[in-house]
Amino acid sequence: MKEALLEINNLCVDYVSPNGIARAVNNVSLTIGRGETLGIAGESGCGKSTLAFAIARLHKAPALISEGQILYNGRDVLKMSDKELRLFRWNDVSVVFQSAMNSLNPVITIGEQLTDVILAHKQVSYKEATAKAVELLAIVGLPGDRLQSFPHQLSGGMRQRVVIAIALALEPKLIIMDEPTTALDVVVEREILNELYDLKEKFGFSILFISHDLSLMGEIADRIGVMYAGNLIEFGDAKTVFSKPSHPYTKGLISSFPTIHGPKERLYGIPGDPVNLLSLPKGCNFNPRCADCMDMCKVDEPKLLDLSVDYQAACHKL
Amino acid sequence: MGTNNTPEVVLSVKNLIKDFPIGQSNNKKNFMRAVNDVSFDLRKGEALAIVGESGSGKSTGARILTRIYDKTGGDITFKGQPLQEFVEEHGTLEYARQVQMIFQDPFGSLNPVHDIYHHIARPLLIHKRGDKETIKKLVYELLELVGLFPAVETAEKYPHQLSGGQRQRVAIARALAVDPEVILADEPISMLDVSVRLGILNLMADLKDKHGISFMYITHDIATARYFAEKTAVMYVGHMVEWGASDSVTQTPQHPYTQLLLSAVPEAGKSGRRDLGAKKGEIPLWKPTSKGCPFATRCPRVLDKCSDSFPAITKVADEHFIRCHNI
Amino acid sequence: MNNTISQDANAPAHTSEFKKKFKLAIKKTRAFFHGNPPAIIGGFLITVILLGALVGPVFAKHDPNKRVARPHVAPNAEYILGSTRSGRDVFSQVLTGARKTLSVALFAGLIATVLAVGVGVTSGYLGGKVDEWMNFITNVFLVFPQLPLLIVLAAFLGQVGSMVITILLGVTSWPWGARVIRSQTMAIRNKEFIVSAEVMGESKLRIILVEILPNLVSIVFGGFLGTVIYAMGAEAGLGILGLGDATEVSWGSMLYWAQVSSSLYTGAWWEMIVPASALALTGGALALINMAIDQVSNPKLKTGPHMKIWHRMNKETKQRRGLV
Numbered sequence: 001m002k003e004a005l006l007e008i009n010n011l012c013v014d015y016v017s018p019n020g021i022a023r024a025v026n027n028v029s030l031t032i033g034r035g036e037t038l039g040i041a042g043e044s045g046c047g048k049s050t051l052a053f054a055i056a057r058l059h060k061a062p063a064l065i066s067e068g069q070i071l072y073n074g075r076d077v078l079k080m081s082d083k084e085l086r087l088f089r090w091n092d093v094s095v096v097f098q099s100a101m102n103s104l105n106p107v108i109t110i111g112e113q114l115t116d117v118i119l120a121h122k123q124v125s126y127k128e129a130t131a132k133a134v135e136l137l138a139i140v141g142l143p144g145d146r147l148q149s150f151p152h153q154l155s156g157g158m159r160q161r162v163v164i165a166i167a168l169a170l171e172p173k174l175i176i177m178d179e180p181t182t183a184l185d186v187v188v189e190r191e192i193l194n195e196l197y198d199l200k201e202k203f204g205f206s207i208l209f210i211s212h213d214l215s216l217m218g219e220i221a222d223r224i225g226v227m228y229a230g231n232l233i234e235f236g237d238a239k240t241v242f243s244k245p246s247h248p249y250t251k252g253l254i255s256s257f258p259t260i261h262g263p264k265e266r267l268y269g270i271p272g273d274p275v276n277l278l279s280l281p282k283g284c285n286f287n288p289r290c291a292d293c294m295d296m297c298k299v300d301e302p303k304l305l306d307l308s309v310d311y312q313a314a315c316h317k318l
Numbered sequence: 319m320g321t322n323n324t325p326e327v328v329l330s331v332k333n334l335i336k337d338f339p340i341g342q343s344n345n346k347k348n349f350m351r352a353v354n355d356v357s358f359d360l361r362k363g364e365a366l367a368i369v370g371e372s373g374s375g376k377s378t379g380a381r382i383l384t385r386i387y388d389k390t391g392g393d394i395t396f397k398g399q400p401l402q403e404f405v406e407e408h409g410t411l412e413y414a415r416q417v418q419m420i421f422q423d424p425f426g427s428l429n430p431v432h433d434i435y436h437h438i439a440r441p442l443l444i445h446k447r448g449d450k451e452t453i454k455k456l457v458y459e460l461l462e463l464v465g466l467f468p469a470v471e472t473a474e475k476y477p478h479q480l481s482g483g484q485r486q487r488v489a490i491a492r493a494l495a496v497d498p499e500v501i502l503a504d505e506p507i508s509m510l511d512v513s514v515r516l517g518i519l520n521l522m523a524d525l526k527d528k529h530g531i532s533f534m535y536i537t538h539d540i541a542t543a544r545y546f547a548e549k550t551a552v553m554y555v556g557h558m559v560e561w562g563a564s565d566s567v568t569q570t571p572q573h574p575y576t577q578l579l580l581s582a583v584p585e586a587g588k589s590g591r592r593d594l595g596a597k598k599g600e601i602p603l604w605k606p607t608s609k610g611c612p613f614a615t616r617c618p619r620v621l622d623k624c625s626d627s628f629p630a631i632t633k634v635a636d637e638h639f640i641r642c643h644n645i
Numbered sequence: 646m647n648n649t650i651s652q653d654a655n656a657p658a659h660t661s662e663f664k665k666k667f668k669l670a671i672k673k674t675r676a677f678f679h680g681n682p683p684a685i686i687g688g689f690l691i692t693v694i695l696l697g698a699l700v701g702p703v704f705a706k707h708d709p710n711k712r713v714a715r716p717h718v719a720p721n722a723e724y725i726l727g728s729t730r731s732g733r734d735v736f737s738q739v740l741t742g743a744r745k746t747l748s749v750a751l752f753a754g755l756i757a758t759v760l761a762v763g764v765g766v767t768s769g770y771l772g773g774k775v776d777e778w779m780n781f782i783t784n785v786f787l788v789f790p791q792l793p794l795l796i797v798l799a800a801f802l803g804q805v806g807s808m809v810i811t812i813l814l815g816v817t818s819w820p821w822g823a824r825v826i827r828s829q830t831m832a833i834r835n836k837e838f839i840v841s842a843e844v845m846g847e848s849k850l851r852i853i854l855v856e857i858l859p860n861l862v863s864i865v866f867g868g869f870l871g872t873v874i875y876a877m878g879a880e881a882g883l884g885i886l887g888l889g890d891a892t893e894v895s896w897g898s899m900l901y902w903a904q905v906s907s908s909l910y911t912g913a914w915w916e917m918i919v920p921a922s923a924l925a926l927t928g929g930a931l932a933l934i935n936m937a938i939d940q941v942s943n944p945k946l947k948t949g950p951h952m953k954i955w956h957r958m959n960k961e962t963k964q965r966r967g968l969v
Contacts, residue, residue, distance in 0.1 A: 187371065194593070
């Protein structure tokens with residue numbers, strides 16, 4: 001059993017909107033081990049990005065982390081002072097956002113953005129920072145002369161590599177990646193994934209990988225957690241989640257992806273629409289769309305049950 | 319003309335070329351070639367998937383067919399008549415009625431200040447489909463046809479009150495309102511939630527099978543292309559490199575680019591580094607003066623003559639063609 | 646063949662539909678004001694001012710143009726806001742003057758807005774050569790110095806009546822709005838619902854009027870209010886310089902006479918402060934309404950009643966975690 005690097009206990013994140021309070025993350029508990037890749041899958045509104053941002057305490061008003069703890073190596077991130085938080089961020093945890101064009105400053109060169117990060121956290125000279133920046137670019141497979149380029153001069157794949165390089169700048173133990181390849185073409189995505197495999201082997205960091213693409217997660221993650229409407233509804237070993245899912249939502253999600261090589265049959269996905277967090281149904285959040293819905297499902301919210309060692313699902317049918 | 323087995327051709331494109339100017343419109347005119355020598359047929363009640371990455375020119379083709387852009391070269395034939403002739407004889411409105419388009423962004427395809435009723439009634443009004451009572455009935459029928467129940471309630475809503483999937487259904491209803499022959503769908507599901515995508519694809523499949531509408535399905539996802547369309551064509555930098563029956567193209571791809579695409583797709587359980595065999599080359603910006611095969615810079619099977627001429631069409635199987643010098 | 650197709654598919658056919666829409670309008674207005682302090686205060690002020698301008702002169706006991714009191718009488722029961730140097734009732738003047746000043750400001754705002762929308766939307770939507778030419782014209786008008794132009798004209802013509810001021814202000818204040826509207830139109834123009842309307846065969850004019858303009862309502866209205874505030878200030882500015890018609894009663898001319906009679910210096914502060922406050926209050930009220938519209942049309946702004954709830958919850962959470 002790997003020692004847990006990050007432990008999240010009963011985390012709740014609320015959004016206060018003019019129309020009411022939406023609970024984006026509801027009582028989620030999970031752990032990430034050292035060197036592990038944990039995938040969080042779900043669709044829009046399920047709370048996966050909210051969960052990820054909570055770890056680095058990136059939420060501003062009107063979002064609020066109302067309950068729970070996030071233990072990084074035993075220390076509660078939510079109780080950290082501003083100074084401790086500053087040391088924590090980027091040294092221990094860094095974030096790769098979905099669209100590189102959104103996270104790179106369009107009017108500053110790549111080199112400056114890299115050196116800015118290094119200089120903000122380490123007491124080194126500008127020359128040393130630049131040398132480190134060149135090293136980082138090499139690690140992600142980009143030539144050093146790209147230091148002078150602006151983001152718009154690079155292709156989408158190259159920009160994403162730069163963002164990964166920035167995330168690696170201080171050699172963190174945990175990198176949170178929020179849909180890092182969704183905006184990229186499949187060939188470029190494959191190149192980035194290859195890069196990630198190499199980097200993981202070399203540096204041994206943990207990854208919290210967020211995506212809606214279950215096949216991608218089935219490939220790169222060690223364990224997968226599936227979220228729906230703020231709840232963690234299935235959590236366990238990646239291969240099992242993908243090949244023998246327990247929760248009806250997970251089953252529906254997996255059958256929403258037509259395969260290239262499988263038999264050509266009609267698939268049905270999941271009927272209905274993703275849930276509105278401001279008007280959640282009574283009982284299980286998934287019951288309006290569930291084919292196996294029972295009477296109990298409309299009244300009681302299912303809790304996460306231990307189905308086997310290190311495998312949980314939240315469903316009344318189990 | 320169709321035989322007993324093959325449906326008749328509704329829309330036929332031969333050697334289509336489209337150039338765009340780059341740089342200032344007044345200064346030295348430099349052109350880039352977005353579509354080069356592309357040919358395909360759309361048959362009645364059949365779907366053709368155009369698969370390609372960004373920059374492959376797939377969307378440009380659709381926009382030429384809906385006359386948003388003018389073609390630079392090649393021939394387009396609609397129902398046996400050259401496009402220009404058809405438009406002159408029947409009018410632009412009639413062509414617009416028969417060839418409709420659905421867009422990628424469900425948030426952008428509906429005007430936020432108008433309610434759903436307005437969106438679907440407008441095309442009916444423009445094409446004079448009847449008086450107010452008839453149109454009202456048609457609107458509700460269309461909403462039910464695309465699976466939006468209850469129709470009356472949905473018609474009163476505004477776009478921001480609907481989910482992405484529902485908006486896309488409204489867009490389909492709007493396209494259907496005028497009884498089109500052809501629907502061009504430009505990445506209709508890529509911005510939707512995963513669980514909703516199949517609902518839309520199944521809806522389009524039903525419209526294709528039950529109403530005989532021809533579809534051109536543009537996508538970057540070859541798996542959904544195989545799922546939905548009978549025929550698939552693969553495009554790279556404005557060139558069509560492989561096409562034919564979807565099963566044949568996706569199960570036994572012959573062109574090195576198609577093989578590259580298929581080997582790059584993530585597969586659960588197949589963890590670990592996957593070298594694709596493609597060289598690290600630049601994706602070229604194609605110009606009217608460019609020569610040869612656009613994939614030459616990255617092709618693992620490249621030959622000398624690949625930089626000289628774009629390959630001719632080779633038939634590799636029944637209903638399966640590629641353009642490659644090195645088969 | 647049916648030729649009697651109603652263009653507006655939403656036209657209410659029965660009174661019940663009309664009642665429904667009326668109720669919806671009331672509901673929307675209430676929602677607009679709820680928890681929106683700028684809207685409430687601004688709305689209240691502007692209503693008072695408009696009412697004052699419309700029916701005020703009826704309540705003015707004295708004729709604003711006649712000498713009815715001794716000069717520079719301090720405010721008292723008879724002359725609520727005192728009297729001017731020439732013995733005219735300030736209260737009656739400020740009510741009558743409101744009409745003149747506000748109508749100049751509103752009509753100038755209207756002219757400028759119509760021009761801005763016309764130029765902005767056309768050049769934004771049509772693009773190409775039309776856009777180039779209209780941009781050129783916009784830039785020319787943008788650098789016109791309005792006040793110096795008015796001053797020169799006044800000097801040339803002797804005195805400028807309020808009609809001339811209205812037209813001039815209207816015709817020189819549109820460029821800024823036109824630019825904003827142009828860029829907004831260009832942003833909307835490329836959205837798929839416009840392309841879709843074109844593919845469906847809608848005429849260009851109809852697209853501009855029905856598809857694009859309704860999306861621009863909030864910035865057009867905001868621009869209108871901004872121009873009104875500006876025109877009010879410009880009218881007052883010209884008035885105080887003596888370039889307006891000093892014989893007509895307006896807030897600007899009141900300021901002029903107050904300045905000429907050195908009212909502040911002689912201690913008759915009411916002659917100057919009253920019209921100045923009227924201007925400030927009206928300008929402030931309009932600005933508040935602008936803010937209110939912003940708040941409603943842009944819910945992502947971090948203001949509103951829900952923020953109070955957030956602050957309270959945040960504080961509670963911090964206490965529970967032992968951070969305070």
